[in-house]
Amino acid sequence: xxxxxxxxxxxxxxxxSTCSFxxxxxxxxxxxxxxxxxxxxxPEGICLKxxxxxxxxxxxxxxxxxxxxxxxxxxxxxxxxAFDTITEKLNHYKKNYSPQSVLxxxxxxxxxxxNGVSSNFWRMFGGATxxxxxxxxxxxxxxxxxxxxxxxxxxxxxxxxARLIVVWGKNPAESNIQQMIPIEKAQQKGAKLxxxxxxxxxxxxxADLLVQPIPGTDGILALxxxxxxIEKGLIDHDFIEKHVLGFDAFKExxxxxxxxxxxxxxxxxxxxxxxxAYDISTIKPMTLIPGYGMQRYTNGGQTxxxxxxxxxxxxxxxxxxACWHYADLxxxxxxxxxxxxxxxxxxKPDGIFRRAISTARLGEDMLKLTNPELKxxxxxxxxxxxxxxxxxxxxxxxxxxxxxxxxxxFMTDTAREADIVLPAKTMFEQSDIISSxxxxxxxxxxxxxxxxxxxxxxxxxxxxxxxxxxxxxAKIENNIPYPSDxxxxxxxxxxLKPFPEITLEKLKQGPVLTPVLQEIAFSDYxxxxxxxxxxxxxxxxxxxxxxNPLPAYEKAIEGKTGKEAEFPFNLMSPNTKxxxxxxxxxxxxxxxxxxxxxxxxxxxxxxxxxxxxxDFIRVFNHRGELTIKARIDASLRxxxxxxxxxxxxxxxxxxxxxxxxxxTDMGHGSAFHDNMVDYEKI
Ligand SMILES: Nc1nc2c(c(=O)[nH]1)N[C@H]1C(S)=C(S)[C@@H](COP(=O)(O)OP(=O)(O)OC[C@H]3O[C@@H](n4cnc5c(=O)[nH]c(N)nc54)[C@H](O)[C@@H]3O)O[C@H]1N2
Ligand SMILES: Nc1nc2c(c(=O)[nH]1)N[C@H]1C(S)=C(S)[C@@H](COP(=O)(O)OP(=O)(O)OC[C@H]3O[C@@H](n4cnc5c(=O)[nH]c(N)nc54)[C@H](O)[C@@H]3O)O[C@H]1N2
Ligand SMILES: [Mo]
Numbered sequence: 153x154x155x156x157x158x159x160x161x162x163x164x165x166x167x168x169s170t171c172s173f174x175x176x177x178x179x180x181x182x183x184x185x186x187x188x189x190x191x192x193x194x195p196e197g198i199c200l201k202x203x204x205x206x207x208x209x210x211x212x213x214x215x216x217x218x219x220x221x222x223x224x225x226x227x228x229x230x231x232x233x234a235f236d237t238i239t240e241k242l243n244h245y246k247k248n249y250s251p252q253s254v255l256x257x258x259x260x261x262x263x264x265x266x267n268g269v270s271s272n273f274w275r276m277f278g279g280a281t282x283x284x285x286x287x288x289x290x291x292x293x294x295x296x297x298x299x300x301x302x303x304x305x306x307x308x309x310x311x312x313x314a315r316l317i318v319v320w321g322k323n324p325a326e327s328n329i330q331q332m333i334p335i336e337k338a339q340q341k342g343a344k345l346x347x348x349x350x351x352x353x354x355x356x357x358x359a360d361l362l363v364q365p366i367p368g369t370d371g372i373l374a375l376x377x378x379x380x381x382i383e384k385g386l387i388d389h390d391f392i393e394k395h396v397l398g399f400d401a402f403k404e405x406x407x408x409x410x411x412x413x414x415x416x417x418x419x420x421x422x423x424x425x426x427x428x429a430y431d432i433s434t435i436k437p438m439t440l441i442p443g444y445g446m447q448r449y450t451n452g453g454q455t456x457x458x459x460x461x462x463x464x465x466x467x468x469x470x471x472x473x474a475c476w477h478y479a480d481l482x483x484x485x486x487x488x489x490x491x492x493x494x495x496x497x498x499x500k501p502d503g504i505f506r507r508a509i510s511t512a513r514l515g516e517d518m519l520k521l522t523n524p525e526l527k528x529x530x531x532x533x534x535x536x537x538x539x540x541x542x543x544x545x546x547x548x549x550x551x552x553x554x555x556x557x558x559x560x561x562f563m564t565d566t567a568r569e570a571d572i573v574l575p576a577k578t579m580f581e582q583s584d585i586i587s588s589x590x591x592x593x594x595x596x597x598x599x600x601x602x603x604x605x606x607x608x609x610x611x612x613x614x615x616x617x618x619x620x621x622x623x624x625x626a627k628i629e630n631n632i633p634y635p636s637d638x639x640x641x642x643x644x645x646x647x648l649k650p651f652p653e654i655t656l657e658k659l660k661q662g663p664v665l666t667p668v669l670q671e672i673a674f675s676d677y678x679x680x681x682x683x684x685x686x687x688x689x690x691x692x693x694x695x696x697x698x699x700n701p702l703p704a705y706e707k708a709i710e711g712k713t714g715k716e717a718e719f720p721f722n723l724m725s726p727n728t729k730x731x732x733x734x735x736x737x738x739x740x741x742x743x744x745x746x747x748x749x750x751x752x753x754x755x756x757x758x759x760x761x762x763x764x765x766x767d768f769i770r771v772f773n774h775r776g777e778l779t780i781k782a783r784i785d786a787s788l789r790x791x792x793x794x795x796x797x798x799x800x801x802x803x804x805x806x807x808x809x810x811x812x813x814x815x816t817d818m819g820h821g822s823a824f825h826d827n828m829v830d831y832e833k834i
Contacts, residue, residue, distance in 0.1 A: 154179035159820055160188055160662045162586055162595035163202055164579050165732045166260035166288070168328035169194055170588030170595070171202060172663050175580065177600050182209050182580055190662035193308040193591035194330045200730055204741040209578045209604070213738060214561055216605025219573040226563075226573065231606060231616070234572055239620040241528060241555050242277065247634050249524040251278035252507045255553075257514075259534025261287065261735070262577075264584030264597060265486055265647055266640070270532065272631035273614040274506075276623050281526060285511040285820030287539060289479065289589075294446040294697075294819035295456035295479050298690045299464075301680030304482050304673040306439070306475040308591055312337035313473030316344045316435035320459055321370065322443020325354035326729040328590060331441075334356075344435060346428070348373075349445075350724065351752075351794060352787035363428065364789045367722045367825060368449040368711030369418035374458035375705055376414035377429045379406040381465060386433035388467025396464055397679055398689020398702065405702050417705075417713060419789070433466050437473035449826045450709040453818030457693070457703035464686055470674040480673070483587035483594055483666040486647060511713035512822035513813035515545025519552065526552075531561040532576070532610055537566040538734045538800055541811040541822055546775050559610060562738060565801045575607040582609040583637070585644055585659070591667050594651075596659035599637065611635065697818040710812065710826045712791060719773050719828040721757070721793045725807035726825075728796035737798060748781065752794040753831070755786040763833045771795070771831040776809035779834065793831060797824070 156178045163171045172188035185203055189195045208214075219226040245253045247313070256266070256274045272314035274280040296303050311317065311334035324331040332355070339345055339358070347356040348363045348370065356362045365373050381387060382403055392399045414423045432438060440463045446458050460476055468474040481487075509517035511699035514536055518526055529550065540546050550556060550569045558570035567573050579604040586595050603609070608616075618628045632641040645656050653667045681687045694701040730746045731737045737746070751771060754764065761767060769782045771793065780795065788794065795807040801808040814823045 156183070157600075159598050159600045160190075160596070160660065161579070161598040161600065162663065163245075164263040164584070164586050164597045166263065167200075167732055168588070168590035169330050170586065170591055170593075171198055171330070171507050171746065172593070172595060173198065173202065174633055175600050180601050182206055182601060190664060191591065191593060193593070193599045194744055197329055197333070198258060198264060199329055200742065200745065201732060203410070204736060205579070206741050208736070208739050209580055209601075211739065214755060215561070215563065215567070215573055215575040216607060217575060218606070220565055221571050221817075231608070232728035234574060235616055235620050237572060238557060238617065242621065245527045246278060249527055251257070252281050253524040253527040254280045255518065255526050255529040256280040256282050257529060257531045257534060257536060261533035261535070262579070265579050265587045266582070266584045266609075267533070269611045269614060269632055277620060277621070278630055279506045281507045281509060281521065283511040283514065284508040285815065285822070287511055287822045289444045289447065289821065290442060290819030291452035291816035292442060292456040292478050292819075295453040296449070296460065296476065298681070298693045299460050299470070299687050300476065300674065301483070303659075304670065305477045305480045306472070306673050307645060307669075307671045309701065310472055310475065310672065311439055311477070311608045312341065314338050314437055314439040315473065316346070316431060316438040317343055317441065318348070318432065318438060319355065319441045320348045320447030322441055323349070323353045323355045323445070323726060324441075325357075327443070327727045330724070331590075331818050340741065344431065346431065350789040350792055352785075354729070361427070362422055363424055365574055366417075366712050366789070367724060369710030369713065370446050371372060371451060371455040371458040371703070371705035373418040373420055373425065374462055375406060375409050375703070376411050376418075376425050376809065377432060378458075378461050378465060379409050379411065381433045381462075382406065382424060384429070384433070384817045387465045387711040391467030392465065395679070395686050397683045397685040397687050399465070401797040402461065402688045402702050405704065432462055433752065436468065437471055438463070438466065438468045439473060439475045439477050440468065441477040442773065443764065445724070445825070447816065448455065448824045449612045449711060450814060450817060450821065450823045451706045452816040452821060452823065453697065453704045454699055454704060454706055458705065461688060461703045464688060469686070470672065470677055475673060479589045480592060481589060482669055483592050485587070485594065485651060485666060485668060486585070510813075510820060512541060512815045512820065514540045515542050515547070516813050517550045518549035519545070528555040528557075530557045531555055531566055535564045535566045535734045537569060538564065538806050538808065539797065541808055541813040541824060542775055543801065543806055543808040545813060548765070559613065564734060565806070574613060575605065577603055577607055577609040581607060582611070583640055583644065585647065587666070592658070592669050593663035594654055594666055596656065598660060608635075611640070647651045693818070699817055706817070708826045709814070710828050712828070714826070717828050719830045721791060721829050721831065722825070723771070723807065723827045723829045724792060724794050724825045725797040725811065725827075726794070728798060731798040733798075734798045734800060737800065737803070749795070749799045749803050750783045752783050752785045752788055754790045754792065755784050756790050758782065759782045761831070761833060769831045770834045771810065771829050773810055773829045777807050778805050778807075780805040
């Protein structure tokens with residue numbers, strides 16, 4: 153019998169919760185996962201995905217060796233052969249077409265500071281083509297930054313002090329399960345809970361009120377609410393006077409809003425709009441929790457600013473229980489996301505040319521590139537064939553390349569497109585420091601086992617590649633940590649030096665609160681905007697993104713009332729409980745509870761089309777089609793269909809077959825839900 157060991161670590165998935173865990177190992181294997189109560193935001197309740205890590209890391213389906221494609225099948229090769237082939241290709245493309253003929257694509261598969269080493273390699277290579285923008289949340293981030301100056305919110309446990317909680321386009325019971333803990337505590341203390349979502353979800357089951365707008369129209373709903381609040385004089389005069397720029401102009405802009413018309417546009421009846429206005433202006437303190445769902449439209453940034461206006465005019469910012477709860481980047485002490493440079497086409501800050509294309513339009517932009525054309529792609533920590541919009545275009549673009557390398561744990565849809573697949577580490581196989589966008593901790597994702605098989609972390613892959621490429625030893629030493637545990641720890645310790653409160657030793661014991669923590673965000677009423685005030689009126693918004701400087705409603709381009717609405721049903725593709733995007737669905741422990749893909753359709757819509765529960769339907773638009781089982785739900789707003797994102801093409805039902813590569817109005821996000829389709833029984 154080997155001896156059991158327990159380590160403290162943290163989940164590095166792109167998920168609000170970023171739970172702290174205790175991991176048990178025995179004989180160099182992960183055998184059990186437990187909660188880590190030291191994290192006040194995630195003291196209990198690890199999700200099924202977290203528990204399934206035991207299976208994930210030990211899975212027989214994992215890629216454990218380098219592979220090369222031969223006649224559409226994959227064969228194991230040695231690392232030597234893999235490095236030789238890749239080095240030869242890199243040199244060839246660099247010499248004949250320039251470094252920008254190589255695409256370096258990464259996404260959100262694994263968080264950690266060491267990810268920066270990958271960019272170091274590509275900089276040493278002489279640059280590359282990269283992507284700007286992000287699939288996830290930038291429209292809302294940018295809207296918040298323009299208005300409040302930065303992205304932060306009260307600590308998660310402060311939520312229990314709210315008397316009114318409005319959750320708008322978020323489904324925390326699935327996407328942030330630990331948030332349900334303070335929500336429940338607040339409810340026990342008498343708080344009212346309101347949800348605004350076209351769907352009835354696991355979260356809305358707990359609600360006192362559920363309002364179901366037409367997707368993409370939340371902006372007009374919020375403006376109608378604001379108009380009523382202002383007309384009734386239920387605003388916080390003192391707060392507005394002291395801290396807000398542009399209130400008069402905002403008030404003026406609402407004159408043209410007709411409540412009846414607004415009601416028709418958003419599909420919410422006038423009495424409900426009045427009820428929301430009454431609750432939002434009279435029950436204090438209010439925390440408004442905007443999710444990332446409703447900002448994934450072409451009007452997503454402006455929609456977010458319309459919602460934020462409600463928190464501002466009622467003075468619900470900077471107090472216990474009063475908060476705009478979008479994203480908290482206070483734990484992100486190492487990155488530039490607060491000033492989101494990475495979301496813009498890079499402007500040669502170091503003199504090395506990185507050409508950048510849009511993440512949202514990945515397929516289209518890859519195909520369009522000339523001078524040089526793309527010849528090769530390197531993909532790590534992402535699954536673009538499944539997760540980026542317009543899969544058919546993305547696939548076409550990858551197939552047009554001459555050579556593709558994908559670093560992956562499993563044979564995903566993207567890995568299948570590769571010429572060489574390199575085996576990727578899991579969270580247990582290399583230490584790294586991570587933060588969260590919801591809980592305010594800095595955490596160590598701790599190495600607890602040796603990598604399985606021949607797996608190498610990216611830092612090690614790049615180290616060896618850099619050697620073979622003939623980069624100088626000094627250059628390599630400055631840019632890539634030597635492949636040993638000790639060198640990695642030294643590298644991380646170096647990063648921690650500016651923060652004496654946090655040491656690697658401390659992080660090994662458990663999560664550490666961020667040293668810059670403001671428990672009640674903006675309680676000092678300092679706003680990092682050009683005027684130093686909350687900017688309801690933002691000239692920067694207008695200059696940078698060409699939008700109205702005031703929060704204003706623009707129709708979503710393809711959404712139900714939009715000008716490109718050629719098909720009758722709005723397809724929403726939100727996140728789901730038992731997957732993190734395209735991860736986890738391939739595990740037996742997940743399949744046991746979530747065995748097959750399905751589309752949710754409304755009962756009345758189904759009847760009109762003669763569709764019964766469990767019938768197969770064909771869902772289509774002019775971008776693509778898929779076949780999937782229908783589940784009928786009387787509570788879904790009519791005119792909508794839901795297919796959660798994350799299903800693999802290998803499963804036959806990836807919703808991005810149908811979505812268009814379109815950017816949001818600000819932040820270069822992806823407007824996934826701005827997506828009209830039709831469906832029929834087959
Ligand atoms: N279990 C699980 N947790 C996750 C993730 C995961 O994949 N699985 N992913 C993580 C990541 S990266 C993200 S970005 C977050 C996202 O998590 P959330 O912020 O919860 O976002 P979504 O799940 O995309 O959408 C939330 C809700 O928005 C609703 N919605 C869609 N369109 C509209 C609209 O126009 N108006 C309104 N009012 N509501 C609308 C959807 O019906 C859905 O219920 O979750 C994180 N947590
Ligand atoms: N239709 C639709 N599509 C969506 C969304 C939507 O709402 N609707 N949501 C979007 C959002 S919010 C997000 S955040 C994106 C997420 O899209 P991606 O960022 O592409 O994330 P994942 O699907 O989680 O895929 C990450 C991959 O990284 C791999 N991986 C994990 N750890 C490592 C590692 O250490 N090294 C390497 N090399 N690989 C690793 C995993 O095995 C997995 O295959 O999806 C977006 N796609
Ligand atoms: Mo995301």
